[in-house]
Amino acid sequence: MSGIDSMTEFYVYENMQLLEQLEEILLSGQSDTGELSQEEIEEIFRAMHTIKGSSAMMGYDSLMNLTHSIEDVFDEIRSGRKLTQSKWEEVIDVVLAIIDFLKDEISKVQEGLFPQASIEELYQRSSNLLKEDIEENISYNTQVDETVDEVVNLDSNGMKIKVFFEDGCGMESIRALGVLMSLEGMHSSIKTVPENLEDDCDGEIAQNGLLLVLENPIDKEAIEKAIQGTMFLKCFEIEEPNENNKEEVAEAEVSEKIEEIEIKEDLNKEETVIEETITNKEETHVLEVVKEESQTEVKENKIEEKKTLDKNKSNKETKNNFLTVNINKIDILMNLVGEIVTTESMVEKQSQLENFDRDNFEKQARRLHQLTAELQDVVMSIRMVPISSTFTKMQRVVRDMSKKTGKIVDLELIGEQTEVDKTILENISDPLMHMIRNSMDHGVEMPEERKAAGKPEKATVTLEAKNTGGDVVIVIKDDGRGLNKEAIVKKAIEKGITTKRLEEISDKEAYNFIMAPGFSTKEAVTEYSGRGVGMDVVHTNIKKLRGSITIDSESGKGTMFIIRIPLTLAIIDGMKVEIGNEIYIIPSLNIKEVFRSGSYEIVKNPNGEEHSIVRGNCYKIHRLADILGIESKDKNEGIMILVESEIGNICIIVDKIIGQQNVVIKPIPQLLTQFEKVQSYMSGCSILEDGSISLIFDVNSIITR
Structure with missing residues (x-):
């Protein structure tokens, strides 16, 4: 995909696939009662969770927030919330509307643009779906705070670090794991709250931050530098192990530790790191205003960067198409290629021997032809999709x-x-x-x-x-x-x-x-x-x-x-025929029967139209030389071919039949499309063994002439 990186390319492909699967589940999964099965509900939840996560990683906040709202709805449903049939219809209507919106926005990403459409209406519809039934978990925050206090008050000489991520950034637990990885080799051991970051603890970290306790930490500046490199970092606080009154400092860390908010912006980089610490408990409102203004600046800068990049593009971006392929077909393909390489070397060796063995050469040549045919079949099967x-x-x-x-x-x-x-x-x-x-x-x-x-x-x-x-x-x-x-x-x-x-x-x-x-x-x-x-x-x-x-x-x-x-537009089995001094191809699937010169009779009706009686049936005759406006070698003789399609059957007359072979279909060269007869009666062309171009007849066009 020209102009965008491989990560964006994969994001587009993966999420478009997921959206197609979601739509299929929603449309075909409903039972007679209008409900989805528990398995389908789980699958929708997982798909939305994946789209949310990947959108958060790419920095597409609007898409992340929208999918998160639907994820919440299906989390509630999979937890046992029962819906009426009318409520199910409403849920499915909203999800389908969101799927359409996401497809449009991801298509913009594919074109190298940034998703900027408003999600307000859809987000509101999604948020209100089960609003009347969602209860607040009052004890949650209290329990988390107690756990944090318990770890903070541990009798430890370790360095304590409190990390906060930007509001709404998503995937907090994964970002926390990223912080741990960045600190590898800077301590002898480490404890965290939440304790197990591999569990789904996004909400807990978003609410209370991530607490790290490092035993035997190395240089503080190196640790600060490592943490500052974290994406979507809001702020962090470090309490060194040798300070006095650690418990008092820990209890008063929000109200007593004051630092200015520092925003580092660099328009030439794709990432903007925002560092901020709380200055005073009473200044919370001011902090929120500053934060909102800084985030607006960051988004404006990203948009401006994107516009600059778009202006510098000289070529229009092209869309790549992807294909999911069964691994067994790839294995067969690899084996065939290996056999072809071996057989090809054997054929070449035979032709170079002093005592040339013609029989052995022809045997190897036949084997090479067989392998090529098998290779063609496998490649064609790879292109086939349900x-x-x-x-x-x-x-x-x-x-x-x-x-x-x-x-x-x-x-x-x-x-x-x-x-x-x-x-x-x-x-x-x-x-x-x-x-x-x-x-x-x-x-x-x-x-x-x-x-x-x-x-x-x-x-x-x-x-x-x-x-x-x-x-x-x-x-x-x-x-x-x-x-x-x-x-x-x-x-x-x-x-x-x-x-x-x-x-x-x-x-x-x-x-x-x-x-x-x-x-x-x-x-x-x-x-x-x-x-x-x-x-x-x-x-x-x-x-x-x-x-x-x-x-x-x-x-x-x-x-x-x-x-x-x-079945395919790439290769057909064709009959090569001669008309005048040119060679044309008729698709073999349309050929029902061939009659040699002299083995058929032609009758004319009062209008001068030619017909032939074949086994009691009367068929109209078209002379392809007359249709194309070229001189036939023999106007009275020729080969008659009975061709058929679901539209009807007719007989056509050509000068000569050369043979049958598989032909690779190519578009008609632009130079030839200006001729009316080529446009009207030809469906494509193929390159023959001698390098010449042979046009392929569209039998349906001849029948309906």
Whole structure:
């Protein structure tokens, strides 16, 4: 991640992962009673505790305070506090809102900015969730004070040090351990209050400070210097072991020891150390005012430093994408690389021998090819991730829209463990969101309308994923009112999308109109639809992924959208064909059958369109040379290929078939994208063995031509 350090990079990655997990737990973990299980409550508490801790370490106070407020809520719940179903709904609403806020703020961190958005409203909502049930623990402070006094009054000649951290800095126990580490080698032994800093004693240290008793301490100045290097240090006090009346001094340490507050600021450093000691018990109010002003200066300085750094950046920061990989796959990958290196050296050695053994050379070459294929499979499997994370986001869409529209909808997820290429997963989220919103807004009826139609008041939207060959099929289905063919065709005619009459248009053709640019049957624009950009965006984005959409609907029963996308965008199995003097590639998954020249018949209809009869079925023929506008070697002869997709089947004619091979898909060079036919009928390109570029046909574009 350009422009930010590795610690910030890890902070962004780790906490974004935790927020995704939290959202998934909140949306899928609720039982019929609306409650979360004890295990889920514990997991939410731990996640919020982790985000709080890492935010405190990074100095993001607002994020730390916000997550701390939710941590307190779930700490109360896990301790046995019972909530009603309505209160659970309120808690989940607030936590989801905070998750959204945290994602936005952490995204700013990823861009090299400092999180500065106000948390006041969300913090107030969080703090008020269980406010009426939280009781003050009156005896807590008394018990802590007694413990401190007990250690302070120990008959010891050790040096006593009292350390206070900045208010609200968080993770006080970890910071206390840091102080202990900084003092290593400066004493023979050390005692602390609290005694066990590995326990959760943040509140105790924040309230009463950290007490250290050092036996046989070395030079006082070295100890002071070590403590001054502590981050978020508020102040510290040292009582040397050789002073008289130690007990009296300890009892009067707050009221009698007076020192000026010293604030050391350095704009060229990332850390600002604030040293302050209490001057007088009666001057507490003045101290708080000075402290507040100094903290404001520190924050302003940090912001100013950040602005200066941003101005000095010459390049826009780029976002790094991370992938969690099973360690077993890495082990397999390492073993394969080792075998490839060994086999490669054997192949090279064979070619250099005086008594060249061709059979042995070919054997080693075949082994090298086999290992390369295995390596390709392992690398591809590493890029494959479950689609569940994207599916879970759709639960949030359904939940939010149900609350705003008053529709009662249950989202059913099927096949969420289906794996797809990470690049595809990142690009499929927005299209799926558009389609779920479309089903909720257009398809699903209001409860009273469903009840009048004899349907359950609660509608069901199904989101399903499954593998079919080299593709992933995603189905979005609802049990709503279905598509109105007559209304769709009427609107299509009004917008000039078609000139055909209603009776001339098939159901399938009519349903495809909803994906035309600017099409919408909504009379009024709402928050969710009516602008005519939803399905157009979906169609465009799916096409970029070399995918396709088909629509099926039945009036009163519901609508089903079927998205078919390739498992990966990186490598495909392709058939190399020759058209004119150029070589092109047709994806093998789309090829159903190949017919040699002379083994098929061509018939023409009155419009001059060519067709071929294959096993009783009539297929339209497209000559790829004519589509591309290039000269065919032989206009009367050629190889006919029957290609298929979920859109339909057609026959295409090419001059010659060269062979089949795996090809690595690359983006089409910018120079070629200016040609209309390349943009319309090609999905990418590949580099051949001789270094030349071969364009890859988009079969769906040819079928719908």
